[in-house]
Amino acid sequence: MSATAADSASDSRPGAVPAPTETFASLAPRTGAELGRYPVHGDVHVRAAVDAAAEAAAWWGGLSFRERRTRLVAWRKVLAGQLDRVARVVADETGKPFDDARLEVVLVIDHLDWATANAEKVLGRRSVSPGLLMANQAASVAYRPFGVVGVIGPWNYPVFTPMGSIAYALAAGNTVVFKPSELTPGVGHELARTLAEAVPEVGRYPLLSVVTGFGATGAALCTAPGVAKIAFTGSAPTGRKVMAACAENLVPVLMECGGKDALIVDADADLEAAADAAVWGGMSNAGQTCVGVERVYVADAVADRFVARVRELGAALQVGTAANEGDLGPMTMSSQTDVVRRHVTDALERGGRAVLGGADSVRDDGRIDPVVIVDVPEDSVAVTEETFGPLVVINRVPDVDEAVRRANATGYGLGATVFSAKRGEEIAARLRCGMVSINGVISFAGIPSLPFGGVGESGFGRIHGADGLREFTRAQSVARLRFPIPLVVTSVKRTSRTMSTLVGLVRARYGR
Ligand code: NAD
Numbered sequence: 001m002s003a004t005a006a007d008s009a010s011d012s013r014p015g016a017v018p019a020p021t022e023t024f025a026s027l028a029p030r031t032g033a034e035l036g037r038y039p040v041h042g043d044v045h046v047r048a049a050v051d052a053a054a055e056a057a058a059w060w061g062g063l064s065f066r067e068r069r070t071r072l073v074a075w076r077k078v079l080a081g082q083l084d085r086v087a088r089v090v091a092d093e094t095g096k097p098f099d100d101a102r103l104e105v106v107l108v109i110d111h112l113d114w115a116t117a118n119a120e121k122v123l124g125r126r127s128v129s130p131g132l133l134m135a136n137q138a139a140s141v142a143y144r145p146f147g148v149v150g151v152i153g154p155w156n157y158p159v160f161t162p163m164g165s166i167a168y169a170l171a172a173g174n175t176v177v178f179k180p181s182e183l184t185p186g187v188g189h190e191l192a193r194t195l196a197e198a199v200p201e202v203g204r205y206p207l208l209s210v211v212t213g214f215g216a217t218g219a220a221l222c223t224a225p226g227v228a229k230i231a232f233t234g235s236a237p238t239g240r241k242v243m244a245a246c247a248e249n250l251v252p253v254l255m256e257c258g259g260k261d262a263l264i265v266d267a268d269a270d271l272e273a274a275a276d277a278a279v280w281g282g283m284s285n286a287g288q289t290c291v292g293v294e295r296v297y298v299a300d301a302v303a304d305r306f307v308a309r310v311r312e313l314g315a316a317l318q319v320g321t322a323a324n325e326g327d328l329g330p331m332t333m334s335s336q337t338d339v340v341r342r343h344v345t346d347a348l349e350r351g352g353r354a355v356l357g358g359a360d361s362v363r364d365d366g367r368i369d370p371v372v373i374v375d376v377p378e379d380s381v382a383v384t385e386e387t388f389g390p391l392v393v394i395n396r397v398p399d400v401d402e403a404v405r406r407a408n409a410t411g412y413g414l415g416a417t418v419f420s421a422k423r424g425e426e427i428a429a430r431l432r433c434g435m436v437s438i439n440g441v442i443s444f445a446g447i448p449s450l451p452f453g454g455v456g457e458s459g460f461g462r463i464h465g466a467d468g469l470r471e472f473t474r475a476q477s478v479a480r481l482r483f484p485i486p487l488v489v490t491s492v493k494r495t496s497r498t499m500s501t502l503v504g505l506v507r508a509r510y511g512r
Contacts, residue, residue: 017044024213026185029095029330029366031322038185040213046177046220049209053148053175054226056205061145061173065120072116072171074198079109086190090159093184095329096285097320104160107446111163114448115171115469122466123172123473130479132509133489133502138480143473145173146228150221152242154234155332156288156388158184159191160445164452164463165231165254166191169472170207174228177209179221181234183332185212215241222246229472232256233290235386236457254471255459256452258386259290259414262407263441264427265306266400266420267299270439274298274419275309277441281417282392283317283370286328288336291415291435291442294387296394297403303396307355307374310394314356314370321367328390330366337366340389343382344371347393352376355394362389378406386412400427408432413455417441434458 020039028035041049060068079086083105090101123143130139149169153162158181166176180188188210196202211217215238222230222245232242233256246253263281265274281293298306320326331337341362348354357371371391376382382393397403400420404427407416415435418427424438434454435444444450451462462468487498 017048020045024182024185026093026183028092029332029334030092030320030325035092036186038189038212041211041217041220042213043220043224046179046211046217047224047226049177049206049211050148050150050221050224050226052206053177053209056207057145057147057173057175059201059205060170060175060207061147063173065124068171068173069116069119071199071201072112072167075195076109076112076116078194078198079105079112082194083109086159086187086194089186089190090184091325093186094155094158094285094332095320096332097325097327097329100285104157107160108163108167110446111160111448111464112167112171114465115167118449118466119171119173119469122469125478132505134479136481136483136485138482140478140480142476142478143172143470144476145169145473147174148227149174149176149472150224150227150230151176151178152218152221152230152232152234153178153180153184153188154290155181155183156285156290158187161233161256161290162188162231163191164256164468165233165472166208168463168468169229169231172469172472174472175205175207175209177211177221177224177227179211179213179218182212182214185210188212218242219245222251223248225249227251229254231461231463231472236459239459254453254461254463256290256461256463257414257454257457257459258388258412259292259454259458260294260384260386260410260412261291261415261417261433262295262297262403262431263293263417264400264403264407264419265296265298265302266418266423266427267301268421269299269302269419270421271302271306271309273439275306275313277417277419277437278306278310278392278394279313279317279370281441283314283328283390286319286331286368287340287390288332288388289442291445292388293392293417293441295383295407296392297397297406298394299400299403300396300398303394307372307394310372310392311356314372314392317370319367319369328368328370331368331389334366336388337362337364337368340368340387340391343380343385343387343389344373344391347373347376347380347382347391350377350380352380352382352393378409384410403427404430411457414458415442415444415454432456434462 022040087101125142361369428436451467
C-alpha cells in the first residue's frame with residue numbers, strides 16, 4: 001500500500017495526527033481471498049489530507065497549463081506502461097474479467113489525455129465582447145481552479161468513474177483528495193502510486209491523496225474545512241446525504257448517481273446490432289453499470305425476432321467461477337444479489353415471462369446467470385428501480401412514440417440507447433436524459449469530448465469534455481478600462497445629462 005497524505009500526516013512529526021487504529025479488508029469477490037488491509041481514516045486524517053492538498057494546490061494552481069500538462073502526460077505514460085498492473089487490481093477487487101478491467105483503464109488513459117490536451121483551450125483567459133454600455137472596456141473571462149476537490153467514488157468502475165473527476169480536476173489546476181469505495185480501496189492507491197511515480201514533486205505536494213474507509217470517511221471529506229468542491233459518484237440515497245453535508249459550508253457538489261437506462265428498438269433497426277447492444281449493455285460487468293441497459297422497448301413488428309436473438313446471445317455468456325473468470329464476474333457487492341433476486345421475482349410474479357434464466361439464475365454466492373424477462377408490468381420494481389445486475393426487461397410497444405413515453409417515465413435520467421435506421425437523432429432529442437447512443441451502446445462514455453452526467457435522480461453537473469473541465473473551476477470575469485469616455489455611469493460625478501444621453505442611446509438601439 002503506498003503512502004498517502006493522511007498516512008504521512010500520522011507519522012511522528014510534531015503536531016502530527018495519530019495513525020488510524022482501525023483497518024478493513026479488501027476482498028476478492030470471485031475467490032473470497034483477502035487482497036489487502038487499509039486504514040479507516042477518521043475526521044483528523046481526512047482533515048490532514050485536505051490541509052496537505054491545500055498546500056499542494058497553491059503550487060499546482062500556480063503552474064502554467066503547459067507545466068501541468070507535462071506532468072500529467074508523464075502520468076499518462078506511466079499508466080499506459082502499467083496498464084495491465086492497474087487493471088489486475090481493478091479485476092481482483094471488483095471480480096470483473098481482466099479484459100473488462102483493461103478496457104476501463106484504456107478509457108481512463110484516453111480521458112486523461114483529452115483533459116490535459118484541452119485544459120488551456122477550454123479554461124484559459126479569453127476575450128469577450130464588452131457590449132454597448134461598456135464599449136471602452138476590455139472584457140475577459142478565465143476559469144480558475146477551486147483549490148481542493150474531494151472525490152468520492154463507487155466500486156463498479158472504480159478507476160474510470162472517479163478519473164472522470166480526478167483527471168479533469170487536476171488538469172484544471174486543482175488537487176484532489178480521493179475516497180474510493182470501501183470495496184475497491186486498492187484501486188485508489190494504484191492511482192496515487194502511479195501519479196507519484198510520474199511526478200517527482202508529489203512527494204512534497206500531494207496532488208492526489210487517498211483516504212480510505214466507509215461512509216463516515218466520505219462524510220468527513222464533505223465537511224473538512226478547505227474542501228472547495230465535492231464530486232460524488234454513487235447511489236442517489238447516498239448522494240442526498242452528501243448534498244446535505246455539503247450544505248453546511250455551501251460546498252458545491254457534482255452528483256453522478258444511478259440510472260434505469262432504456263434501449264429503444266425501432267421497427268427499421270438493425271436487429272442483430274440492437275440485440276448485441278442489449279446483451280452487452282445489460283450484462284457486461286454483470287449488469288453493474290450506471291449507464292447499462294436495464295429496460296428495452298421494442299417495436300411490436302420486430303419484437304419476436306429481436307427477443308429470440310437476445311436470448312441466443314445472452315445464453316452464450318458464462319458466469320465465472322473462482323478458477324475461471326468467464327464472461328461475467330459475480331456481484332461485486334454481495335448485498336446486491338438480494339436486490340437482483342427481488343427484481344427477478346417481482347417481475348415473474350407480476351406476469352413477466354422469462355425467456356432466459358429465471359429466479360434460479362440468482363445464486364446465493366453472488367454469481368448470477370443472465371436473465372431476460374419480457375412483458376413486465378411498468379410498475380414492477382424491475383422497471384422502476386435500478387437493478388444493477390444481469391437482468392434485462394424487454395417490453396413490446398406499438399410504436400416509437402410509446403417507447404419514448406415509457407423510457408421517460410422514470411425519475412432517473414442518465415443515458416439511453418436508440419436503434420433506428422432513420423430516426424435516431426429525432427428520437428434522441430425527445431429523451432429526458434443526459435446522454436444517448438444511437439446504433440451503438442454506451443459509445444458516449446468513450447468519447448472524451450462529450451460531457452457525461454444525468455438529470456433528476458441521476459444527478460447533475462458533468463464530467464468529461466469541456467463541461468467536465470469547467471465543472472472544476474470558477475469563472476472569473478475581468479473588465480479593464482481601455483480608454484476613458486465622457487459617458488461615465490459608474491461614478492459619483494455622473495450627471496443627469498449623462499443619463500439622458502444614455503437613455504437616448506438605448507432607445508435608439510433597442511427601442512425599435
Ligand atoms: P454508494 O452510494 O453506496 O457509495 C458511493 C460512495 O459513497 C462510497 O465511496 C461510499 O463509501 C461513500 N459514502 C457512503 N455514505 C456516505 C456518506 N454519508 N457521505 C459521504 N460518502 C458516503 O454507491 P456504490 O454502491 O458504491 O455505487 C453504485 C451506485 O453508483 C449505483 O447507483 C450506480 O448507478 C452509481 N454510479 C453512477 C455513475 C455515474 O457516473 N452516474 C457511475 C458509476 C456508478
